[in-house]
Amino acid sequence: MKVFGSSGTRGVANEEVTPAFALDVAKAVGSVREEDRVAVGRDTRRTGRMLANAVASGLAAAGADVERLGVLPTPALQAYAADEGVPAIMVTASHNPPEYNGLKLVGPDGVELSVDALEAVEEALLGESFEPVPWDETGADRAVEGARDRYVDALVEAVDASRIAEAGLTVALDPGHGAGALTSPDFYRELGCRVVTTNAQPDGHFPGREPEPVEANLADLGRLVRASDADVGIAHDGDADRAIFYDETGSFVPGGASFAALADAELSEGDVAVSAVNVSQRLVDICESRGAELELTPIGSTQIMTRIRQLHAEGHSVPVAGEGNGGVIFPAYRITRDGAYTGARFLELLADADAPASEVLAPYDGYANVRVNVGYGSDAEREALLAAAEEYAAAADADVTTIDGYRLDYGDAWALARPSGTEPVVRVYAEAHDEARARELADGFADALRAAL
Template identity: 70%
Template sequence: MKIFGSSGVRGVANEELTPAFVGRVAMAAGSVFGEGRDGRTRVALGRDTRATGRMFADAAASGLASVGCDVDRVGVLPTPALQAYAEREGIAGLMVTASHNPPEYNGVKLVGRDGVELAREGLERVEDRLLAERFATVPWDETGTSRRVEGADRTYIDEVLAAVDGDRIASADLTVALDPGHGAGALTSPTLFRELGCRVVTVNGQPDGHFPGRDPEPIERNLGDLRRLVRATGADLGIAHDGDADRAIFVDEYGDHVEGDAALAALAAAELTAGDTTVSAVNVSQRLVDVVNAAGADLELTPIGSTNIITRIRALQRAGVTVPVAGEGNGGVLFPDYRLARDGAYTAARFCELLADRSASGLAADHSGYHNVRVNLAYDDDAEREALIAAAEATARESDAGLDTTDGHRLDYGDAWVLVRPSGTEPVVRVYAEARTEERARRLADEMHDALLAAA
């Protein structure tokens, strides 16, 4: 796909991503949503807290109306709440969000009538219409209407409450420290965890599209405020979201960062049984591999990105395969029996269920012993990007390690691995490495980084 990356389309607002372009994306999406349908087509439209969100939502609403779609404007809410609304109403959805990207970015995610992000096939149909400018525009007296819908966030909270073991969480008598990062989760997660019986303290808890407290990506270096809050309040768990709250990253009761791969492994260990299958991306940690092997389950790998994982899960489900849990180590976890969507609040609540028997630090320790490093190489144009990719391929071919080219180039050394691939959402080539020691992981990442830089 030329336009849609691993998680939708994103770019710097008013530079790479303009209102005119978002309007055309909406026209293409609305044209596809209306294919083969009699009568009016309704589309849910939501956004996260980004400063440019209203501008792009207005552009999207106009584009949808121009192809005859009636628009349900559900306002500012997490992406999983928009997905829940779409599933409940049986309508497609368009979410204006750049998820974890920096404040200057924005983007668009597309959701089907089942509340699931469009799979690759659906995105390709939208992209074909967009590139060909083949929009199903209607006469002036058939253009769509727009209405504001209240309460979608509250209904989403109620659905999560009903889907988790609230009694188990309440019995654990937890203090939870929340860092929504000024994103859409600020409007839902504090309420959810209070109603689950937790004492809740927050930092960066006011919605603010400039993200003054921290960058939207909930990675370790951005969570100093949360770690300090956990220590100061004696919280049992710290929870951090990205901008649209479809991810959750944790801090243990000592204020120490819990690796996302360790959290995914802990959640998977509680779900997987013999004969099950889980799905993850090609940068999967050995932690999950260990859990899969211990359970007698199977693991399938996809290119990085929720769209690819969801596409594979749906294919497995159609084949009758049981997939109780899936996801990536970035905090994006899916529980397909609940909803085929990444949901940061639901994931965090499921993690809280585990705290009834074990501390967060204990859960992390159960899946420790590996160290991860990630390095980014920025590029300025397509020529530089292609040079870096060519250098990665040459370096990989010269290595005596096992090579996997599912997405980029992954070199497996048995006791460690390194992966290099271009980002689907930012102008960078990423280098990932994992090993039993931080020193070895850092060395593998640095060697690949230096080889790419020298070759390019």
């Protein structure tokens, strides 16, 4: 797909993702899917209202009534879509920097559109094969109140609130000025937790930190955990579909470790877990110990959700899926990534264990992860980087997997280079049992790519 990447379409707002582009995407959606009603939501980004207005206009021009949900997390919009049986468009760039924005397309089941459905919309968009309806058939536009409250109420019902309340937990929360600032503090308080916050004011400039919940951006959360004597720290990205954790000592928890802990509690013999090609060895080990299968996909929530639905159609049990970036999916709840729900499931682990987070996570220690981005400025540079990755992989003393980029398995460690679906970079990942080894692998791969430029 040229337009819709690993999780929707994104770019610098008003340069790549313009109101005209958003208008055309919405007209393509309205023309291809022929829906009577479509919900529209947005995160806190400065350009969100501008693009949401364009989306609403495009949908109305295609004859769809537009239900404007305002600012809310992506999983809240997905919950509304599923409950109402209407498709939806979310204006968000998720974890990307503040200047970015984008569009994510959701079906009436509340799940991101499958690869096949996205390709149909993309074909109409690129071919400009959409026609406006007559003036007297254009759609209406109305504001919908209470979607955030409905979402929080449903979250409380979906987890064991009494068990969490009995544990008397203190949660340090960093929603990163994103949409989760409007829902997650209330949610965790309704679960009976004491909640302390940082970066909890909705602000599309993201003044306190960048939207991506990676360790380099989360120093404030680590300090807050220590200062407040919190049991756990939870951080979201811009649209709150991811959750990253800090333990009670104020130490960062790698996303692969928290994913493994959550998966370990879910998987049984004969189950299938779904993850992306950059999966941590932690999850590989958990699946082997549980007698579960592990299905790998190209990176991105769209690919993972598409595979989950395929496995369900084949009669397989898929209790957990996701990636080590904090985007965990519990299909029995919804086939969506939901940062607030994931956080609550981690609180259940703490409550069940009656032990600090560091002890709960200890079985999943012993791995180090490194990620390096190699940027490019043109299609020619992108192709040069990928050619260099192929050459490097061919010469490596490793098992090579090419499901998405080039993954090199060395036995004691692995490295992966693949182009981002949302930014003009080739990402290089590496994992090993010590950071020096992981850094060596990542830097070696990245240096080979840079040499091609």
